[in-house]
Amino acid sequence: MKGAASSLDFWLRSSGRESRQWLCVVTIIGGLGIYGASVGLWRSPLMAAFVAVKMPCIVFLTLGINALLNGMLAQALATGLSFLQTFRAILMSFAVFALILGSLSPVTIGMAMNLPEAGTTGAEQAHRILLLSHTLLIAFAGVIATGKLSDILRSFAGSDSAARRTLVALLAGNLFVGAQVGFILRPVFGSPGLKVEFLRPDAMSGNFYESVWWAVCQSF
Template sequence: MKPQAAILPKLKTLARGEPSLLAAWLREPVTLESVTPLILAIIAGCAAYGFGLGLWRAPLQGVYVAIKMPLLIFFTLLVNGMINGMLGQLLGSGMSFRQTLMACLMSFAIFGLIVGSLSPIIIAMVMDSPRPGQAGASDWYRLFLLFNTAIIAFAGIVANHKLLRLIQSFSGSTAIGWRTLISWLAGNLFVGAQLSYNLRPFFGNPELPVQFLRDDPFDGNFYEAVWTMLSSATDSITSIILWLCLLALILPMLLALKRFNAP
């Protein structure tokens, strides 16, 4: 079978997200054939979507973001690989370190497939938009940010839902599936947010130059920036909205943990 012929059925399996098929995939020994579709889906999907994100600022910014988005995912997996593997075993997922890494790769690959499939729409939207500096550009930029936040949230929810079903199928327990997912998700979000801060810019602020990384990529951290923003928000409505966003992020995790932590 030609390599591309082997990759396409795997990508289809991934998109369908059938837990028993994904679990069987996890049980396979690691070969180039089993890992390549996942890596390809992440690189191709995130690069295409990243290009669309940066394109509005400048085509070169699009190329930069196309490189950085897959890198962000691989760096997050690299930093969290060890702790995710430990937590997976500790919480009874039944997965080894390799299987944990593969499961996370699968989840990110599903994310890549979704955002990649939407990238033509994003690129078309950018082509049909007012350029930076033109009339209506700032309103459009806000809309663009909102639209992409929704896309990323949607892709993230779907990818994690598939991952949850996979862990539940693998461990044979609903509660273990939830606990493991939440622990991985919390770690990946925590580190991913910081790494995205280090790898900024992604959307590309029109008032700042086109750059691969900012001049001071390792100066400051995401959480301090959020804290500064929260404490300096003079407008009370803005402040309330920011705090509500933060609560909306943390509360579901705490509730799910509480629900599934009972013996």
């Protein structure tokens, strides 16, 4: 619970049951599942169920797609971590991320239940408030989890510069892929004007970065 770097470092060096990797998986499913439900709850209970499934999926898909690259980068940047240890280190940082968001889910559930519902007066404003609040909370949890990952890398690599380089490389890769995985698994926040569905019909059409580029071009 404390996410102490020394404990995380010991788990990382352990094997089998001592490595706690399944505990991390369960924590991510539980923490992000509850938080995801709170994100979708404002739109509808069905949307809450969908997002509860999708949030952990975003994490696991991102981890899976980047597993090979993360392992290679950690080794090439001289942290001394193996493929499996790199995977576990990132899994642990996501578990910390999930714990923080899971602990905040009673607050976000309360917010969802007390704001004007979709389809009523003020729904658009409520949607904007929710979007901003969740973005801030996710960013906050992300910063804390990144700090834990940084501590793990530093204690393992024994060199601040190697740990810093690796952290930047791992973060860049995970953010780059995570944004696209999130784009494919949209809707997550559930715009009030669009219908509730697990995946959009055009889920595999276009990508996050093209959409950003398109939005920028439309703005000027």
